[in-house]
Amino acid sequence: MEFKREIVAPIVRGMSSDGETPLIVTFLETNKAELTLVAQEVNATTIEKWRNQFNTFLKEKQRYPKSVKVDGEGWSLGVGRTLEEARMAQGAPLTKRVVTRGDVMRGKVALVTGGAQGFGAGIVRGLIGEGGIAYIADMNFEGAKELANQLNRDAGREVAIPLFVNVTDEASVEEMMNQVALKTGSLDIFVSNAGVLRAGSVKEQTLKDFQFVTNVDYTGFFICSKFASRQMSYQNLGSGNTHFSDIIVISSKSGLEGSNRNGSYAGAKFGVIGLTQSFALELVSDKIKVNAICPGNFFEGPLWSDPVTGLFVQYLETGKVPGAKTLHDVRRAYESKVPLDRGCRTEDVVRAICYVVEQKYETGQAVPVTGGQVMLN
Ligand SMILES: NC(=O)c1ccc[n+]([C@@H]2O[C@H](COP(=O)([O-])OP(=O)(O)OC[C@H]3O[C@@H](n4cnc5c(N)ncnc54)[C@H](O)[C@@H]3O)[C@@H](O)[C@H]2O)c1
Structure with a gap:
């Protein structure tokens, strides 16, 4: 195994796990070290040795080391130096933390792709509201920055x-x-x-449009899982047997039943559930759970409600809903298909995410959040 910062940082983070939440570690430009770890290469024996050294330090000093150096490398890791949550965690007892209800995300680090708007922005807000820290990862970097600035300002940290x-x-x-x-x-x-x-009839949709949807919605999940699972598995090598990480994909109601003239999307959303089940089987040995969430239609989001390109406008203009004269009529037609008589909201999705994170006895599942519109058998 190559000896890289990106490998060692997660392992050191894992070693500080209290069984639920590991500390945040970050790099410092210093050679000073309170704890020096010695390794020629990173393997199971080395990590066991490192963990023993780390635990001995905790026991003797009754606190976490301020910095950790890996021998032979010209850099050190500071433990919990950058973020307020880390400072809180450093002040936490050295014994195993007891997790109570409403405490599921406290001190945890999440990453949300497509987090700049829509469901993603709602998930970011929700996870931060539950006590976590979130990376907002998006192609729309300006949008991600704007949202991060606003959330940091509101939180004061x-x-x-x-x-x-x-x-x-x-x-x-x-x-x-x-x-x-x-x-x-x-x-x-x-x-x-x-x-x-990109919706379209199977008889007419261009291959380009089909592949555009498949690349983002299906292949994108494979690529993200590949690199996320590598880092999580390094982290979990150091964390003993109790810590689990989570990979969660936002599939859709259209991942559970077909969607008329929308095959590229539904196919990709079914596909990520197949990947979820397969990755779950493999990654359980890395202490990573993999689950899918399948939301119903999010009527407040831009996909449906954008005043120019939104589906409500499109469906009104193309007469897709017989008898509908206003945007409200179109909306009601879709809401009334849902037994619980409303669209899916981001808080519904956040609740499902918190459930799969908190639930330590489930993996490889596709959790519906559809207001009863799709019922599993
Ligand atoms: N809106 C719904 O009704 C609904 C229902 C069920 C599931 N979903 C799913 O929820 C997720 C979010 O949907 P939404 O409606 O909030 O979408 P949205 O269009 O409002 O937001 C999508 C975000 O993803 C980003 N993005 C797009 N392509 C990207 C790429 N290649 N790399 C990085 N970022 C990229 C965009 O910049 C945007 O910020 C999607 O996976 C969608 O399929 C949506």
Whole structure:
């Protein structure tokens, strides 16, 4: 195994895990070290040795080391230096933390792709509201920065970190994950939310449009899982047997049943559930759970409500809903298809994310959040 910062940072982070939440670690430009770890290469024996050294330090000093140096390398890791949550965690007892209800995201680091707007922005807000820290990773970097600035201002501390990513580009996703390793030493929850939709008849849709949707919605999840699972597995090598990380993909109601004239989207959303089940089987040994969330229609979001390009406008103009004279008529027609008589909201999705994170006895599942519109058998 190559000996890189991006590998060592997650392992050091994992070693500080209290069984639920590891500390945030970050790089310092110093050679001073309170704890020096010696290794020629990183393997199971080395990590066991490192963990013993780390635990001995905790026991003797009754506090976390301020910095950790890996012998032979010209750099050190500071433990919990950058973010307020880390300072809180450093002040936390050294014994295992007891997690209570409403405490599921406290001190955890999440990353949400497509986090600049729509469901993604709502998920970012929700996870921060539940006590977590969130990376907002989006192709729309300006939008991600704007949202992060606003959330940091509101919180009075750094709770959101913007990152550029194009989820269809391996190099871009790898670079995003390297940034994460250097900034917080890996992460706890990866939410693969970036998605696009181009509807069209199977008889008419261009291959270009079909592949555009498939690349973002299906292949993008594979690429993101590849690099997220690598870092999470390094982190979990150091964390003992109790810590689990989560990869969560935002599929759709259209991942559970077909969608008329929308095959490229539904096919990709079904596809990510197949990937979820397969990755879950493999990654359980890395202490990573993998689950999909399948929301119903999000009527407040731009896809439906944009005043120019939104689906409500399109459906009114094309007469898709017989008898509908106003946008409200179109909306009611769609709401009335849902037993619970409303669209899906971001808080519904956040609740489902909190459920799969908190639930330690489930993986490989597709959780519907459809107001009863799709019922599993
Ligand atoms: N809107 C709905 O009704 C609905 C229902 C069920 C599921 N979903 C799913 O929820 C997710 C979010 O949907 P939304 O309606 O909020 O979408 P949206 O169009 O409002 O936002 C999508 C975000 O993803 C970003 N993005 C697009 N391509 C990207 C790429 N290649 N790399 C990085 N970022 C990229 C965009 O910049 C944007 O910020 C999608 O996966 C979608 O399929 C949406």
